[in-house]
């Protein structure tokens with residue numbers, strides 16, 4: 379913050395001393411004008427932070443393929459075996475598929491943060 383004050387003749391704009399009194403030495407008229415120049419510097423510091431978060435679906439293709447082949451394979455094998463053994467085989471493979479289902483498709487949480495400096 380700096381102020382500069384100057385004194386001028388109101389009529390001819392000649393710069394005068396602050397202490398000057400009476401008529402202007404250049405135009406011989408009376409009247410002064412005072413000009414104040416004010417300079418200020420303002421510093422602004424700003425930070426921006428963006429957080430991007432959510433859930434995305436993830437798939438393990440190998441386990442998914444194994445589950446799908448198990449599903450169709452059980453049906454085909456069960457058709458040929460038949461009876462109680464075929465039923466037990468179907469239940470066992472079905473149970474294995476159920477146990478691995480969350481390993482084939484699951485949701486993953488993510489969080490990305492961007493911050494300006």
Ligand SMILES: [Zn+2]
Pocket residue numbers: 387388389390391392402403404405406407
């Ligand atoms: Zn003057």
